[in-house]
Amino acid sequence: MLPGLLGIAVFYLIPFGDVVRRSFLQMSGEAFCGMDNYRTVFSNAAFRLAAKNTARFVLVCLPLLLVLSLLLALLASRFSVRLLTVFKSAFLLPMAIPAASVVLLWRLLFDVNGFVNGALHGMGISSVDWMNTGAAFAVLVFSYIWKNLGYTMILWLAGLASVPKEVYEAAAIDGAKSAARFFKITLPLIRPMIFTIVVISLLNSFKVFREAYLVSGNYPQESIYLLQHLFNNWFLDLSVDKMAAGSVVLALVIGLFVGILARCWEER
């Protein structure tokens, strides 16, 4: 355990400790400034917009991903081994596509003169400027779901496989219907898995920035302006003080969310 802890300390804990330290210092001269950096960050309109967009993205994407992937997993669990392999491969494929290719695909699909608008035009629907209107948010959500659906489904499948078949057989003999079996047997038994999947999906949701950044640059349409855009721009501006305070706030929020989630699971 010690080598692992050492690695985590060197690469995560100590650097994060420095970030916490810097969040109480001025960038110029490194003088102690108390909570000034935090006050600056909370009064910053860009931070508020980015935080709002990030929270909105997580709140929309996370439930959507969990439900869709669970439904797919339930469906796939009934397939034969051969069909399941094909099904899993098909849904895992997006994860194997490099970000640069995904970006190219995005542009081909969602450009004003792209394939999606071409299809809409064919159906007599007026075209949409996907990347420069509020529709950009929907594109971002779609991209996240498309990329992570297969992986999350695999996680669910692993959870479902851990439920003993005998329990289902006993329930069937007792006359339990499908819905009752799902809510009374499946969900309670895969409950430890749900915690892991939620945390992994939450962390994965922050990785969607890469595609958004590569497609729309530092200043995308305002609905997809995320915290990572802001941190990236603050670094370009050498606003280390604001970046440190913002990072600490973000870490606290994620920590709090995961803590509450863990507490809920423990209580049950």
Added chain:
Amino acid sequence: MERIMRKFKRIVSGLCMLLLSALMLPGCGGPEGSEGESYGTQRAEGTDINPQGGAKGRFLETELAMPEHISQVLGVRKCEDGSIVLFGYDENQITLYRAISENQGQDWVETSLEFGVYRLAAVGEDGSAALLGYGMSEDDRDVFLVDPEGKTSYVHLNMSEVSGYGEMSNQILSAAYTAGKLFVVDLSQKIYEVDLTGSTTVGSMREFTKAIAEDVHDILPLNGRLAALTSNGVRFLNTDDGTLCEEDEVLTQALGVVENNTDSAQFSVIPTAGGSGDEIYFANHDGIFYHRNGASTVEQLANGELLSIGDASVTFRELSWFDDEHFVIFANDSLGNERCYRYVFDAEASAVPEKQLTVYALEDSTVLQQLVGAFQKSHPDVFVKKNIGMTGDDSVTAEDAIKTLNTEIMAGNGPDVLVLDGLPADSYIEKGILADIGDYVTAADEAEGLFTNITDAYRKDGALYQVPLRFFFAGLEWDEEVGPIAGTPAQTAARIESLKDGNGPVLTPVSAEVFLYAFYDACSASFRTESGIDEPALGESLKAAKTLYDLDGYEESERFSYGGFGPFMYQGQNIYGTISQGSMGRISGQAKVSVGTYSGVDEVCNLYGIENSRAGSFGLLCGEENRAFVPFLSLGLASQAKDSELAQSFIQMALTAEGQSQMTVHFSVNRKAYENECRNVKPYSISTSGADGESCGYEVKPLSEEQMQELTAMLESLNTPMWSDRVVQELFIGEGVKYLQGQQSFEDTVSAIAKKVQLYVSE
């Protein structure tokens, strides 16, 4: 006990091995002992200061005066007796001179020769020479022969016609005179030997070699051989029979593909022969090199980074080898001035400079290289290390480069001097990255006079953290018949629009980007506010640009972007379409008004020339509210500079007339340097064909006192720097192009720019 002894022996023998290895390592980089390769000073792989400062010996550069009467060199060569023979014209290109130096270019004896119109001189080993004209007409095909004693004779060159060149028919591109034989390259880019034997007055041209299939650009004599600079690299030929010498792959690779200017016999690399037959020396922008035929390496004798020849705009004429410690290079600088540099090996000088100054720039430029070269020349003990963020050799973007720079700064490894063009200067000032340089700027103003309206535009609360060395601005040039054009963007656009009378186009067909860059340069200061952007003012500029763009109804493909069309017009440095290029359309009767950039004194001389030829006038673009200028090469001193004194002296020198005199683009902030530039413009003429196919042109002359006063008043009237922010400028140009080309509505464009700028500012 025995086990302990065995263990002890193992430890001791291990330590011995380590010690032996450590002793052997320095030998790898120690003095070269191999024959013919003991000239080593520093290696080709970059230069860094030597912390130990132990190694000694380096080539030091001295610039020598050119022969007093010669301002244009036709040809030069070191002869067998060690003298240098040079042929050239005086500044009026009237008198032809032969100059001979017996002491490696330090003193010259000049004699005037019979008048003739020649474009190049091929000098032989014995000092004799063949001077060749343009050869475009029968009368112009005489070869003027000068023997070592100065006796002259003529031979008429019997040239064959080359198809595809119309009236030009044929001319000599290059010539080499060696062992009494004259070799020439004509427009067909083949090598010919000219028969000069006997008493014949007609020199017939015989194709010299068929061994080279590719095009030959130039030829150089090389110790009984001929070096042919071809499109595929350098080939060596025997002068006796035209056969190819055995290829030396190492040398061929080191010489690379030679870029040359076929008009003036100047090269990006110049080879010469050494003392023995199998030694070759060559010079390029990376330095001076030595190679022995068949050897597996090429030795770098002098590092170009420390010399004037490191300037990428320098072109080479001749490399003269005297012995292993003395070289002379004849070259042309970026202004076309003839230069002579002497290199002498100083065994006592440290192998690499003892001090190092780091200068960071997001992008490299000729001006920066010229400044660095000038500083190094005046400080031979200092190595100026240029750190370039975006070299163009990889896919590093401006953001990547800035992130890397910020990381270095935070780690305490930042540069000493920053070129702030494209960098977040305001942020660096706010974070205390830059030091106050107000005192040096004030001192420079008191010593020589600066355009303080430019330099003090950046002064805040008495402190000055950045100073531009050069500047330019956007303007208009118009036909006298249409009268003055001035006012706000809307008024300017309306005035130009009113000139549309169905009688030909109004404007030169420039691209959307050229219009947008001009309007950004002129108007961005007007739409900048404390909290973001003034949308109505932004909209007015965009609408004005759109009006002008749509006025003549050109397709985008018909428009000029001027990209890569001259020294001033590259997008990376925000110079995009100079006004005189646009005014060429006016002079040829294809436009009435030109919009673009005043890129420097030479540009204004062109405008005066155009107005002399076809009456007109020029002024600032939208100079009603703000008379905006674009800063160029803004320097900042790092507050954490490792050698603050050295960094200060770099900035101080950059502000002096001496430092500025090395720079060749844009207007100087130093008044003395600016006045020198105005007076020292070399006269030349430009011609083009008009709308009716007739030839038309104009003369460019140095500015008269009256013109200089007029220009000075214009420069002094500039009062606001443009909004020098890479992010805002990219948004304006990027979204603006969509609007001008009809891909986006006006409202969407203004909204997109305003929202993003608002977001950017609020960060």
